[in-house]
Amino acid sequence: MNRLALFALFLAAALPPGPAHASDLDLEPSDDGVEIHGFVSQGFIKSTGNNYLARSKRGSFEFNEVGINFTKDLGERLRTGVQLFARDLGAMGNYNARFDWFYLSYRFADWLGIRAGRTKLPFGLYNESADVDAARVPILLPQAVYPTINRDILLAQTGLELYGYIAMGPAGGLEYRLYGGTISVDPPQVAPPLRLVDFDVPYMVGGRLLWETPLPGLRVGGSLQSLRFDTSYGLTPGTPPVFMGLAKIGLPFVLWLGSFEYVYGRFSLAGEYGRWRANLESNVPALLPPNKTVNERYYGMATVQVTQWLSTGAYYSGFFPKVEDRKGRDAYQHDFAGTLRFDLNRHWLLKLEGHFIHGTADLSPALNDDKPLNQLQKNWWLFLAKTTAYF
Amino acid sequence: MANRQNISTTQPTRRTAAAFLLGAWLPGRELLAAPPFLLVVNPKNPVQQMEQSAVAQAFLKKTMAWRHGGSIRPVDLGADSQVRRRFTEQVLGRNLVAVKSYWQQMIFSGRALPPPELETDAEVVQYVLRHVGAIGYVSAGTDLRGARAVEIR
Numbered sequence: 230m231n232r233l234a235l236f237a238l239f240l241a242a243a244l245p246p247g248p249a250h251a252s253d254l255d256l257e258p259s260d261d262g263v264e265i266h267g268f269v270s271q272g273f274i275k276s277t278g279n280n281y282l283a284r285s286k287r288g289s290f291e292f293n294e295v296g297i298n299f300t301k302d303l304g305e306r307l308r309t310g311v312q313l314f315a316r317d318l319g320a321m322g323n324y325n326a327r328f329d330w331f332y333l334s335y336r337f338a339d340w341l342g343i344r345a346g347r348t349k350l351p352f353g354l355y356n357e358s359a360d361v362d363a364a365r366v367p368i369l370l371p372q373a374v375y376p377t378i379n380r381d382i383l384l385a386q387t388g389l390e391l392y393g394y395i396a397m398g399p400a401g402g403l404e405y406r407l408y409g410g411t412i413s414v415d416p417p418q419v420a421p422p423l424r425l426v427d428f429d430v431p432y433m434v435g436g437r438l439l440w441e442t443p444l445p446g447l448r449v450g451g452s453l454q455s456l457r458f459d460t461s462y463g464l465t466p467g468t469p470p471v472f473m474g475l476a477k478i479g480l481p482f483v484l485w486l487g488s489f490e491y492v493y494g495r496f497s498l499a500g501e502y503g504r505w506r507a508n509l510e511s512n513v514p515a516l517l518p519p520n521k522t523v524n525e526r527y528y529g530m531a532t533v534q535v536t537q538w539l540s541t542g543a544y545y546s547g548f549f550p551k552v553e554d555r556k557g558r559d560a561y562q563h564d565f566a567g568t569l570r571f572d573l574n575r576h577w578l579l580k581l582e583g584h585f586i587h588g589t590a591d592l593s594p595a596l597n598d599d600k601p602l603n604q605l606q607k608n609w610w611l612f613l614a615k616t617t618a619y620f
Numbered sequence: 621m622a623n624r625q626n627i628s629t630t631q632p633t634r635r636t637a638a639a640f641l642l643g644a645w646l647p648g649r650e651l652l653a654a655p656p657f658l659l660v661v662n663p664k665n666p667v668q669q670m671e672q673s674a675v676a677q678a679f680l681k682k683t684m685a686w687r688h689g690g691s692i693r694p695v696d697l698g699a700d701s702q703v704r705r706r707f708t709e710q711v712l713g714r715n716l717v718a719v720k721s722y723w724q725q726m727i728f729s730g731r732a733l734p735p736p737e738l739e740t741d742a743e744v745v746q747y748v749l750r751h752v753g754a755i756g757y758v759s760a761g762t763d764l765r766g767a768r769a770v771e772i773r
Binding site for chain 1: 671673674677682684691699709713714715717718721724728729730
């Protein structure tokens with residue numbers, strides 16, 4: 230990935246600047262320099278009953294993010310950019326800086342552009358801006374639809390993207406995005422006598438269509454995404470030969486999401502509903518039988534800008550790991566959240582947030598003394614505070 | 621006496637709170653107090669009038685090309701400008717905080733950069749005169765120095 234980013238930057242630097250092409254395309258040369266933007270966040274997370282995202286029962290400051298990006302217009306249709314990002318959230322991130330995105334983008338017309346590189350995934354309304362605390366009211370986006378623990382899988386892909394906007398006059402406008410490539414994720418951890426032989430993400434493809442309706446402020450749309458994990462396991466040398474050869478596991482996913490958002494003056498309403506399907510394919514059905522899982526995720530959210538410096542928001546989100554099984558505390562998680570956002574000045578904000586959570590489906594046994602989810606506390610609270618500086 | 625004192629102190633507080641909430645709940649209340657504006661383009665630009673939605677799409681960089689050819693180069697006034705507030709709420713159909721949030725999403729997802737922000741009407745006029753594809757807005761009554769006002773339908 231680092232080589233790809235360097236290649237993208239090298240390519241951007243090697244390309245002739247905008248003015249060389251401007252006369253051919255009847256375009257004006259760009260007189261903008263390199264744009265630099267960044268953010269730094271520090272948060273605190275505290276829960277009752279169960280640990281969530283971090284060792285939150287005792288209270289944790291392991292909840293921070295830092296990012297910086299550089300963008301340069303190379304003429305009016307060509308742009309390049311790169312963003313470095315690091316975070317620490319419990320056991321996740323640990324300040325390992327990585328390229329969040331990097332790309333070359335060329336816009337042929339309003340209705341057709343192409344990006345190459347590592348680009349954020351347009352899945353739902355807010356996936357692309359999931360890291361951008363300043364761009365929203367809540368600290369945690371509804372975790373049913375935007376799970377922070379899956380950030381590395383859901384945030385960006387490396388490949389190509391087609392995008393465009395079609396103005397339709399009185400019928401509004403259509404924004405589309407189509408992408409295909411792969412993602413970079415760490416291979417699964419396995420313990421002896423199993424050993425990981427191969428791990429691959431052969432593809433990720435998807436798209437999003439958003440319709441800006443004739444009613445000002447209302448947009449509706451849908452997102453679809455498909456990806457696949459292929460994993461091969463063997464046995465460590467010296468293990469009794471209970472199984473010869475390789476165990477090949479395929480895990481194709483199909484994710485879809487329907488979305489709406491309505492912004493009216495100081496008010497906004499948003500809601501999304503989706504189902505994510507995973508099919509486990511196995512060449513060793515006796516050891517690992519194939520199965521299909523469909524989960525259900527949704528939320529409804531409202532925000533109000535009370536004054537120039539105070540905004541407030543609330544949401545309810547629901548998550549069911551198996552859509553056909555909703556019994557037992559580990560079969561659901563209902564999250565009721567409320568947030569206060571204080572914009573202290575143009576570059577600095579503070580947020581306070583409280584959650585009442587019913588159910589344990591989205592909890593991690595590893596963070597909770599390896600207890601089964603059905604033995605964790607059914608009703609629990611989560612409190613967060615976060616401050617972000619950005620420019 | 622004590623009761624009267626209580627009434628006299630709580631009533632204004634309630635009134636203030638009610639006014640505060642009403643102000644917060646009625647979109648565009650401050651809009652009435654903000655000065656009117658003119659939409660301006662370069663004199664070489666043949667456009668005479670634009671749909672409001674087309675202006676919004678241009679300033680949010682959803683459309684980036686003029687129908688007659690060439691790129692659209694929107695320019696904003698500073699975030700503290702009352703004219704910008706009026707333009708944003710009346711033409712873009714959302715308030716400044718929502719627009720700021722929109723650009724934060726664009727910037728940090730790598731999709732687009734906001735238009736340049738200039739502090740004065742004169743600077744906007746100068747920018748529009750310098751760039752054939754530019755489009756900006758200024759206070760009504762500003763000396764346009766050859767820049768052309770465009771009607772918003």
